[in-house]
Amino acid sequence: MRGSKKVRAGVIGTGMGRYHMEGYLSHPKCELAAVCDINLERARALAAEYGAEQVFRDYRELLAMEELDIVSVAVPTYLHARMTIAALGAGKHVLCEKPMATKLADAEAMVRAARRAKRRLMINMSYRFSPLQQEMHRRIGSGELGRIYYAKSHYTRRNGIPLGANSWFVRKRAAGGGASLDLGVHAFDLVWWLMGCPKPAWVLGGVYSEMLPARAAQLGVEGDVDDLAAAMVRLRSGQVIFFEASWDGHQPGHEGYEIYGTKGGVSCRDWERGLKMTLHLEDSRGRSVDRPVKARGKSANACQHFVDVCLDRRKKMLASGEECLTVARVLDAMNQSQKTGKPVKV
Ligand SMILES: NC(=O)c1ccc[n+]([C@@H]2O[C@H](COP(=O)([O-])OP(=O)(O)OC[C@H]3O[C@@H](n4cnc5c(N)ncnc54)[C@H](O)[C@@H]3O)[C@@H](O)[C@H]2O)c1
Structure with a gap:
């Protein structure tokens, strides 16, 4: 990357992409150079708001900008691979949603494609970047909870199917899957990463679409994805992760996890908003003690971190494409297990 000049970032997609723009601008060594969206009016408005010089409707024109170092791909999921591979081929580092x-x-x-191009590919597993989750990652990694042997994770909503303006989320061709991918990806990834990304062995899963058909029909929207998924993942090291994700169902929605270690456990509630994390330990007399976990200051957001790892290629990425490919394998195995009714090897 070029000497003392600022790193130049371009963002494709202006929904979630807006947060990427803010993220890049919050890094002192990065500037936002270009914005792209098929909704040109929105792209122009955001480029003006955030000071980007170039605005495009066609992502290929953005990728043709030689001076661009980093590209964020924040568009509907069916476009991720196409745009990411093209961006890597054009010599850019890619942060993909x-x-x-x-x-x-x-x-x-x-x-x-990232290996071939020798460029960095990171996936925005956004919850990994929370200062509290990073604190817990450090503590588990240092052995504070002993050996982790079991974890469960839930990311569920009540009557929360994204059927409105974002209705591409409910079409399989555009989204690949429903709650199983949209929320399941976080539900599994967060605890798996906290446990140190152990290799999965097999997955037994159930994937359902029981609420969506009637809800979609009521609004005249076409939807053909799942609304609830649950899976048990056996890791090669013997641990088990159970996770569930749903957009809808007759239950109060919640997000959180419980991780069981031989010396202590941790529970997390409401990671979307109002995050609370508690350590569950025993004192020297064997009495149960609960301690709230506090973060040590701030941590870099995903875009700041990505700029840092692109500036210094020796730095480890917090959510590399390779690591996240394992998450994709687990989610794929969960869907296959629904079809076969059997555990599926990963
Ligand atoms: N990390 C997270 O926690 C998180 C949260 C929300 C969404 N996401 C992900 O972000 C991605 C985008 O979701 P969103 O909520 O922003 O969706 P969105 O529909 O709000 O925004 C997508 C944008 O992409 C634009 N777009 C569509 N096709 C395009 C094309 N060919 N070229 C350029 N722009 C195009 C649309 O006009 C729209 O502005 C999805 O993959 C989603 O799963 C991640």
């Missing part, structure tokens, strides 16, 4: 792709083969192709 989650889930990686609609199909496992596409996610694999993205990782191959």
Whole structure:
């Protein structure tokens, strides 16, 4: 990357992409050079708001900008692989939104393209960047909870199917899957990453679409994805992760996890808003003690971190394409397990 000049970033997509723009601008060594969206009016408005000089409707024109170092891909999921592979081929580092792709083969192709181009590919597993989750990652990694042997994770909503303006989320061709991908990706990834990304062995899953057909019909929207998914993932090291994700169902929605270690456990509630994390330990007399976990200051957001790892290629990426490909493999196995009714090897 070029000497003392600022790193130049371009963002494709202006929904979630807006947060990428803000993220890049919050890094002192980065500037936002270009914005792209098929909704040109919105792209122009955001480029003006955030001071980007170039605005495009066609992402290929943005990728043709030689001076661009980094590209964010924040468009509907079916476009992730196509745009990511083209951006890597054009010599850019890519920060792509989650889930990686609609199909496992596409996610694999993205990782191959990054290797071929010798460029960095990171996926925005946004919850990993929370200062509290990072604090817990450090503590688990240092052995504070002993050996982790079991974890469960839930990301569920009540009557929360995205059927409005974002209705591409409910079409399989555009999204690849429903709650299983949209929320399941976080539900599995967060605890798996906290456990140190152990290799998965097999997945037994159930994937359902029981609420969506009637809700979509009521609004005249076409939807053909799942609204609830649950899976048990056996890891090669013997641990088990159970996770569930749903957009709808007759239950109060919640997000959180519980992680069981031989020396202590941790529970997390409401990671979307009002995050609370508690350590569950025993004192020297064997009495149960609960301690709230506090973060040590701030941590870099995903875009700041991505700029840092692109400036210094020796730095480890917090959510590399390769790591996230394993997450995609688990989600794919969960869907296959629904079809076969059996555990599926990963
Ligand atoms: N990390 C997270 O927690 C998180 C949260 C929300 C969404 N996401 C992900 O971000 C991605 C985008 O979701 P969103 O909520 O922003 O969707 P959105 O529909 O709000 O925005 C997508 C944008 O992409 C634009 N677009 C569509 N096709 C395009 C094309 N060919 N070229 C350029 N622009 C195009 C649309 O006009 C729209 O502005 C999805 O993959 C989603 O899963 C991630």
